[in-house]
Amino acid sequence: MSEDQNPPAAPAAPAPEVVEAELAIEQRHVTRLYELRDRLLTDARAALARTASSGTVGTPGARTERDAFMRLYGERVRTLENVEARMCFGRLDVDTGERRYVGRIGLSDEERHELLVDWRAPAAEPFYQATAARPGGVLRRRQISTTRRRVTDIQDEVLDLAGFEAAGVDGGHVVVGEGALFASLDAARGSRMRDIVATIQSDQDAVIRAPLAGVLVVQGGPGTGKTAVALHRTAFLLYANRERIARSGVLLVGPNRVFLRYIDQVLPALGEADAVVMATPGELYQGVVATAVETADVVTLKGELRMARVIAEAVKRRQRLINSGRPLDVEGTVIRLQPRYVREAREAARRSRAPHNVARRTFVSVVMRHLVRALAAARGTDVDDDTRPGLLAELYAARDVRRELNLCWPPISPERLLRDLFAVPERLAEAAPRLGRDERARLRRDRGAPWSAADVPLLDEAAELLGADETSDATVTAARAEAERRAEVEYARQVQDTFGGADFGTAEQLASRYAGGGSFATVAEQAETDRAWAFGHVVVDEAQELSPMMWRLLMRRCPSRSFTVVGDVAQTGSAAGTTAWSDVLAPHVGDRWRQAELTVNYRTPEQVMDLAAAVLRAAGSSVQAPTSARVGRHEPVFTRTADDPCGAAALADVVTRERQDSGGGTVAVITPAAGHDTAVATVRAALPEGIVTADSDALGSPVSVLTVAAAKGLEFDTVVLVEPAAIVAESPRGVNDLYVALTRPTQRLHVVHSAVLPAGLSPRPSRPARSD
Ligand SMILES: Nc1ncnc2c1ncn2[C@@H]1O[C@H](COP(=O)(O)OP(=O)(O)OP(=O)(O)O)[C@@H](O)[C@H]1O
Numbered sequence: 001m002s003e004d005q006n007p008p009a010a011p012a013a014p015a016p017e018v019v020e021a022e023l024a025i026e027q028r029h030v031t032r033l034y035e036l037r038d039r040l041l042t043d044a045r046a047a048l049a050r051t052a053s054s055g056t057v058g059t060p061g062a063r064t065e066r067d068a069f070m071r072l073y074g075e076r077v078r079t080l081e082n083v084e085a086r087m088c089f090g091r092l093d094v095d096t097g098e099r100r101y102v103g104r105i106g107l108s109d110e111e112r113h114e115l116l117v118d119w120r121a122p123a124a125e126p127f128y129q130a131t132a133a134r135p136g137g138v139l140r141r142r143q144i145s146t147t148r149r150r151v152t153d154i155q156d157e158v159l160d161l162a163g164f165e166a167a168g169v170d171g172g173h174v175v176v177g178e179g180a181l182f183a184s185l186d187a188a189r190g191s192r193m194r195d196i197v198a199t200i201q202s203d204q205d206a207v208i209r210a211p212l213a214g215v216l217v218v219q220g221g222p223g224t225g226k227t228a229v230a231l232h233r234t235a236f237l238l239y240a241n242r243e244r245i246a247r248s249g250v251l252l253v254g255p256n257r258v259f260l261r262y263i264d265q266v267l268p269a270l271g272e273a274d275a276v277v278m279a280t281p282g283e284l285y286q287g288v289v290a291t292a293v294e295t296a297d298v299v300t301l302k303g304e305l306r307m308a309r310v311i312a313e314a315v316k317r318r319q320r321l322i323n324s325g326r327p328l329d330v331e332g333t334v335i336r337l338q339p340r341y342v343r344e345a346r347e348a349a350r351r352s353r354a355p356h357n358v359a360r361r362t363f364v365s366v367v368m369r370h371l372v373r374a375l376a377a378a379r380g381t382d383v384d385d386d387t388r389p390g391l392l393a394e395l396y397a398a399r400d401v402r403r404e405l406n407l408c409w410p411p412i413s414p415e416r417l418l419r420d421l422f423a424v425p426e427r428l429a430e431a432a433p434r435l436g437r438d439e440r441a442r443l444r445r446d447r448g449a450p451w452s453a454a455d456v457p458l459l460d461e462a463a464e465l466l467g468a469d470e471t472s473d474a475t476v477t478a479a480r481a482e483a484e485r486r487a488e489v490e491y492a493r494q495v496q497d498t499f500g501g502a503d504f505g506t507a508e509q510l511a512s513r514y515a516g517g518g519s520f521a522t523v524a525e526q527a528e529t530d531r532a533w534a535f536g537h538v539v540v541d542e543a544q545e546l547s548p549m550m551w552r553l554l555m556r557r558c559p560s561r562s563f564t565v566v567g568d569v570a571q572t573g574s575a576a577g578t579t580a581w582s583d584v585l586a587p588h589v590g591d592r593w594r595q596a597e598l599t600v601n602y603r604t605p606e607q608v609m610d611l612a613a614a615v616l617r618a619a620g621s622s623v624q625a626p627t628s629a630r631v632g633r634h635e636p637v638f639t640r641t642a643d644d645p646c647g648a649a650a651l652a653d654v655v656t657r658e659r660q661d662s663g664g665g666t667v668a669v670i671t672p673a674a675g676h677d678t679a680v681a682t683v684r685a686a687l688p689e690g691i692v693t694a695d696s697d698a699l700g701s702p703v704s705v706l707t708v709a710a711a712k713g714l715e716f717d718t719v720v721l722v723e724p725a726a727i728v729a730e731s732p733r734g735v736n737d738l739y740v741a742l743t744r745p746t747q748r749l750h751v752v753h754s755a756v757l758p759a760g761l762s763p764r765p766s767r768p769a770r771s772d
Pocket residue numbers: 181184185194195196199200201204220221222223224225226227228229568571602603712713714715743
């Protein structure tokens with residue numbers, strides 16, 4: 001709880017034996033909770049084992065009741081296993097005399113007495129929101145810290161002193177320990193992000209519990225908890241709106257795979273994972289792996305909304321007319337495909353407003369109507385119900401007919417459309433007359449070139465306009481999968497009927513959760529394989545990096561426009577990204593979006609944050625940098641080298657020393673992209689083998705050497721920042737990149753440079769650091 005919002009009462013510190021007694025009270029309750037949880041886990045595991053060894057009962061299709069129940073019990077086992085650490089973290093004493101424990105899950109005893117309230121339940125809300133000014137019936141809030149199953153610390157805030165004393169609450173001694181928030185912020189970070197359920201602050205809580213509908217932008221500087229809040233909000237929304245969004249799932253978009261791995265333990269720890277699909281922007285078009293790296297000007301161009309028109313035009317250009325009649329040999333009879341047949345068919349197909357591949361049916365049927373007549377006339381027969389099928393069969397079988405139809409209105413895949421467009425300059429010139437010659441040249445590339453992340457929204461745009469190509473293998477597979485899915489939905493209903501639904505929600509929920517391709521796939525598994533899947537909610541992290549074209553794709557993924565958009569327009573690194581939320585959102589929702597702001601940096605110590613803010617100011621930015629929640633123990637250190645620091649012995653020395661001083665914490669060396677490989681070699685040569693990793697596998701190693709792009713969203717106990725002037729010079733948004741790099745450390749910053757430091761970044765006159 002932030003101090004200004006909830007000033008804690010400050011009674012005299014109680015004697016040690018009083019604290020011991022209070023700890024013992026909490027230990028008794030926590031022990032009871034774990035016993036209950038263990039019992040439930042044993043029961044769930046036994047049920048799972050029983051189900052696994054039981055035979056199948058009735059077998060419509062390939063699915064069995066067993067599959068469904070295996071999943072259900074499996075999910076329950078996972079949830080109970082995942083809440084082991086810090087299962088209970090709080091207690092509220094309420095003016096009704098109730099003592100309410102708050103934790104990761106809800107637990108009740110056999111008599112249905114609530115022993116633990118899920119942190120997301122309305123009853124837990126005061127734990128995060130109550131203040132001394134507005135206690136809302138809360139007399140005392142107690143934070144309970146546990147290690148393994150042992151209660152190690154408690155911290156009280158009395159919100160209503162008179163009420164508290166009058167009530168004579170059991171365990172009535174007030175304990176002021178080390179603040180749970182401060183202890184958590186000051187602790188060394190592991191390689192993965194942890195949940196913050198125990199210490200969510202009230203402004204963060206307001207974002208987490210905000211209503212599901214509409215677009216909510218969470219703007220906040222570095223370290224303000226945007227990612228943490230986005231994850232907790234996801235868990236909250238799934239809990240509070242299970243009926244509405246558990247079926248359709250949540251899409252969570254993060255900047256890169258390392259980042260997704262960094263956060264991937266948070267949702268399971270909060271008991272929610274099965275309905276969430278995590279993806280990077282480059283993974284949002286199924287079947288395409290985006291590996292190509294493109295220059296900033298290409299990325300920018302591909303991200304512009306103009307590209308939507310280019311693609312629409314490219315599709316239209318595939319619907320061609322003919323200038324003169326074409327002879328068609330139909331089993332020896334030569335007829336003519338007249339230009340007016342094609343024109344009429346094209347008009348009818350376009351009028352249908354169906355996507356290209358679907359409208360092709362209309363096109364073909366109109367042309368065929370004419371050709372049937374022409375063939376009958378050439379043969380001197382009538383067209384009637386008896387003759388038509390035979391004539392049509394002949395036409396469909398004729399190679400000339402198929403060729404001409406395919407020339408005028410070919411079935412086409414998004415991949416093919418884009419490859420042709422970028423490989424054949426004439427096609428691009430036709431489709432993009434408004435692009436300049438140099439812009440078109442920028443888009444040019446070989447047919448076989450790998451895809452980039454910037455191609456993904458273009459492919460998706462094309463897929464939207466083309467629709468399913470009924471002749472492609474993918475479409476046939478998808479149609480088959482859809483048919484299977486329907487059968488499974490129906491079957492899951494039967495499962496529900498057979499077994500009753502006491503614990504498992506409605507038949508509909510069971511059907512949607514366990515029906516799916518393969519074997520009763522979860523919602524996430526289904527959604528991942530279906531481009532047209534409509535998610536119930538989309539959470540976008542580092543959202544400032546996304547291009548306007550990528551926003552179009554995301555909007556298609558969630559027709560209900562229920563979004564949590566999380567980012568910082570001062571950290572935009574991508575040339576295609578945004579510096580104003582309204583620019584990217586207005587085309588889709590006008591001004592119907594709301595913004596929440598987070599302003600306290602829980603990561604970076606004040607000494608380091610001051611430097612980062614000075615860099616922004618010196619660059620003329622009007623963005624207000626966040627305030628640090630704490631003063632660190634260490635002043636930033638600067639080391640100057642004679643030559644390029646990436647290859648300097650001094651860099652190796654600094655990293656070796658910082659590693660020793662970090663006391664086992666994580667160390668990141670953040671370098672300019674151009675010097676990255678050299679720096680990796682320099683640092684590797686100085687440290688024992690196996691300790692240093694580079695970009696792609698940066699997590700979990702004591703020392704990692706990263707570019708700014710790879711460090712985005714992550715944090716490290718110590719950051720060694722190499723040649724900041726080069727980082728600034730490397731891209732048009734280089735100052736933002738430097739700001740990102742400067743705000744990664746949780747404890748220490750060491751700048752190693754040979755060039756003059758960028759404006760704002762200079763050693764400050766020394767001042768006292770925290771001494772504890
Ligand atoms: N209420 C809180 N209690 C404890 N720790 C918190 C709290 N809020 C944020 N943190 C911690 O602060 C750090 C920064 O949080 P997070 O990564 O979510 O910030 P961010 O706003 O996404 O940062 P950036 O924009 O720099 O990526 C994390 O270690 C997070 O766990």
